[in-house]
Amino acid sequence: MSKFTIKETISLFDGKLLKLSHESTSTKTSMDVNIYLPPQYEESNNKEIPVILYLAGLTCSPQNGAEKSFLPYFASKKGFGVIFPDTSPRGAGIKGEDENWDFGTGAGFYVDSLVEPWKENYNMYSYILKELLPLIKIEFKNLDSINNISITGHSMGGYGAIMMYLRNPGKFKSCSAFAPICNPSIVPWGEKCFGNYLGNDKSEWYKYDPCYLIKEYLGNPLIKNDEKILIHVGSKDPFDFRDNQLRCKNLVESAKNTKLDGKIDLKIVEGYDHSYYFISTFVPEHVEFHLKYLTK
Numbered sequence: 001m002s003k004f005t006i007k008e009t010i011s012l013f014d015g016k017l018l019k020l021s022h023e024s025t026s027t028k029t030s031m032d033v034n035i036y037l038p039p040q041y042e043e044s045n046n047k048e049i050p051v052i053l054y055l056a057g058l059t060c061s062p063q064n065g066a067e068k069s070f071l072p073y074f075a076s077k078k079g080f081g082v083i084f085p086d087t088s089p090r091g092a093g094i095k096g097e098d099e100n101w102d103f104g105t106g107a108g109f110y111v112d113s114l115v116e117p118w119k120e121n122y123n124m125y126s127y128i129l130k131e132l133l134p135l136i137k138i139e140f141k142n143l144d145s146i147n148n149i150s151i152t153g154h155s156m157g158g159y160g161a162i163m164m165y166l167r168n169p170g171k172f173k174s175c176s177a178f179a180p181i182c183n184p185s186i187v188p189w190g191e192k193c194f195g196n197y198l199g200n201d202k203s204e205w206y207k208y209d210p211c212y213l214i215k216e217y218l219g220n221p222l223i224k225n226d227e228k229i230l231i232h233v234g235s236k237d238p239f240d241f242r243d244n245q246l247r248c249k250n251l252v253e254s255a256k257n258t259k260l261d262g263k264i265d266l267k268i269v270e271g272y273d274h275s276y277y278f279i280s281t282f283v284p285e286h287v288e289f290h291l292k293y294l295t296k
């Protein structure tokens with residue numbers, strides 16, 4: 001029997017967008033997830049198709065990326081699946097979880113919490129990597145969410161993508177990000193979430209901070225040459241120029257004298273903001289980037 005409940009099936013670009021929910025052992029809540037199956041996905045044959053995992057930003061649900069990124073359009077053209085997880089547990093019943101838009105519900109920060117009252121539920125790192133991706137492979141056998149998968153994301157999700165990629169060399173074939181929070185340990189969004197979910201010991205924060213992880217990164221064993229991380233950020237992104245939350249240049253700087261020295265392909269694009277208009281504009285370039293690494 002399937003562990004997923006199908007809440008809705010929507011025809012989209014000749015494929016299907018499935019809106020699913022399931023009971024999670026990592027978060028001890030029901031979790032929503034959207035999966036886009038392109039027309040090339042056939043349950044009846046043995047041909048597995050590649051996957052792009054899209055991690056969304058603060059306040060998002062699985063709907064934002066599915067509705068506004070344009071990823072399903074390119075997935076339909078090129079023949080890959082897309083997974084859109086949620087950004088936190090919902091309805092865990094923890095006091096204070098719904099009081100702020102940048103912490104608690106919609107802001108799980110893709111970590112495994114270490115402290116009360118969050119650690120029972122706020123375990124998005126394990127949820128995505130150890131529970132969701134394996135479960136999808138079991139239930140959608142031709143969707144290769146284990147061995148032929150790349151990762152991308154936006155803002156908090158862009159940070160999540162780079163962090164998961166650097167912590168798990170060889171798990172993902174490639175990594176890109178839109179306006180990622182690159183140095184969360186030193187910016188207000190990261191300090192708030194890391195402080196609450198991980199506690200006061202900053203050595204625990206650094207285990208999730210791309211600017212620290214990159215120093216120890218040994219390289220992706222799946223890529224023989226030309227490993228890169230592609231990043232776009234808009235010059236008119238207020239969370240960058242006004243609030244200094246993203247710090248993408250810190251990642252370029254931190255990469256010096258590491259395996260990724262000169263390999264953080266940071267593109268600052270004139271006039272763009274932080275929105276899904278920005279994301280969808282550069283999605284085609286990110287898709288082409290990932291398709292160079294994914295096996296078709």
Ligand SMILES: N[C@@H](CCC(=O)N[C@@H](CSC=O)C(=O)NCC(=O)O)C(=O)O
Pocket residue numbers: 056057058059060064101154155156157274275276
């Ligand atoms: N509510 C906030 C703005 C929140 C916001 O802009 N969230 C971004 C991600 S920010 C970093 O992770 C987002 O993706 N929003 C959803 C969307 O569909 O645009 C405020 O009022 O400032």
